[in-house]
Amino acid sequence: MSNSVYIRPIALAGSPQSEEGEAIRLAGGMVYASRFAVIVREGGKVVSRVRCGVAEMPEVLGALPDELGVEGEAQWANLTLAHPPLELGARTVRMDQPQVVGILNVTPDSFSDGGAFMDDPEAMREQAAAMCEGGAAMIDIGGESTRPSAKEVWEGDEIARVVPAIEAVSAMGAAISIDTRKVGVMEAALQAGAHVVNDVSALRHDPRSLAFVADRGVPVILMHAPGDGPNPHEGGDYANVVLDVFDALKERRDVALEAGIAARNILLDPGIGFGKTLAENLALINALPLFHALGHPLMLGASRKRMIGALSNEAPVHERLGGSIALAVKGMEAGYQLLRVHDVAETVQARNVWRGLRDAALTDFGELPT
Missing domain, CATH: 3.20.20.20 (Dihydropteroate synthase-like)
Known part of the structure; x- marks a missing residue:
């Protein structure tokens, strides 16, 4: 089983201004997330869990091994991806x-x-x-x-x-x-x-x-x-x-x-x-x-x-x-x-x-x- 990464929103906000802009809009909808857990599994077992806000996310993703970093960047982009009707x-x-x-x-x-x-x-x-x-x-x-x-x-x-x-x-x-x-x-x-x-x-x-x-x-x-x-x-x-x-x-x-x-x-x-x-x-x-x-x-x-x-x-x-x-x-x-x-x-x-x-x-x- 290969290594894998997951970005889990762990704190939601009613509006972006309540977090003074430090929140992302989930999937182009009406929900905003301000805190996240970046989780890494090796062989099916969780080996790390780093909590961060929007501003810290680039640094956290940059610290991941190359392959996991690419997947992490994709997931981070997906979290804000607005879907067409x-x-x-x-x-x-x-x-x-x-x-x-x-x-x-x-x-x-x-x-x-x-x-x-x-x-x-x-x-x-x-x-x-x-x-x-x-x-x-x-x-x-x-x-x-x-x-x-x-x-x-x-x-x-x-x-x-x-x-x-x-x-x-x-x-x-x-x-x-x-x-x-x-x-x-x-x-x-x-x-x-x-x-x-x-x-x-x-x-x-x-x-x-x-x-x-x-x-x-x-x-x-x-x-x-x-x-x-x-x-x-x-x-x-x-x-x-x-x-x-x-x-x-x-x-x-x-x-x-x-x-x-x-x-x-x-x-x-x-x-x-x-x-x-x-x-x-x-x-x-x-x-x-x-x-x-x-x-x-x-x-x-x-x-x-x-x-x-x-x-x-x-x-x-x-x-x-x-x-x-x-x-x-x-x-x-x-x-x-x-x-x-x-x-x-x-x-x-x-x-x-x-x-x-x-x-x-x-x-x-x-x-x-x-």
Whole structure:
């Protein structure tokens, strides 16, 4: 295992003036970072951790060995890299602020809705319309449950589930992502009106998927999950979950680039809840800003996840709104561009209040000397 470096933001600021200019704007968004940890691993083991501010960063990076210094400089540039908007059919989804992505599952065994939208097309359409009206920037449609112990779905069945939903949502004028691991489903979904591929296996499950996505030139969300077989939760064994997930996403990003997928079309997701313990999920949530160093827009999918129940006296799925909002706000605070949620209107309201606070902070000069 080679040596590696990581630049992790460890102090966030409400505005650049609160740090008198000693803060960087994360990913061109509404979050600012003023302190950082520059971490070096050798053979998978952390061997150094240097804390510094913006002014000290050039000196800290200059002290690294040549190869690590080059990577450190790239990550430092990535942390401030502003991302262009996603042009999805007639919809434009800006990446300079948090956007809410609504989850629409058309499966019989979804952990969140138990199949309510698969057998009742009218209920499915009403749910999609409510999410659009509630402010969803995109609807993520899936026809295969990826919860632990879920059985893999035959490609034909998955297509039969998602295509009618995509056609219905497309008629509403919504931007759509297809949540699938299979090229046949990706192809049918894009033909039906989907715009984005969202693959929990990061294009590992289907060996045809890298070439397919590259050929189609569509945006793709690469999520971290330890397993690339039927069960994406298998094989979660981490020396350091935060840095291991970072390395895994970096590796998949590089593979995607080598396959011809344009950098502007790659989005990343740390995969909360997939093959990770409660402690590992919490560690990832607390380290969310680190992943901006990879240089791509980021998605957080923590809505109604098992970790919320584990921290809330085993609250059932439909009683996890408070925890879901808390995690979504954590994603906003970390500068994440896409928040994948079940409760769209409530999350949009939380986002709007959060944005109001951010806007006020940017125009608040009361602490500066007159």
